[in-house]
Amino acid sequence: MIKIGLGVFIFLIVGALLIISNNNLHLIKKDELDTFGRLYYSWISNIFHNIKTITGYVTLENWVPKNPVKLKNISISQ
Incomplete structure (x- = not known):
């Protein structure tokens, strides 16, 4: 489960x-940070x-x- 979470995070x-x-984008500037937020939200929305x-x-x-699939000669060994 940790590997899946790490994969999603990456x-x-x-x-x-x-x-x-x-x-x-330069995330220091507020307007570009807002642009990043909109683009990232749009990207995530498109994924879903x-x-x-x-x-x-x-x-x-x-x-x-x-x-129909005919199953024959099937044995279950323990």
């Missing part, structure tokens, strides 16, 4: 650094929107096989 930090560098869209497509997909 992803968010790298995203913030990319926003700062791509928009040539994309996750929601992908989840919707996945749930609508027919995951049942067209041909």
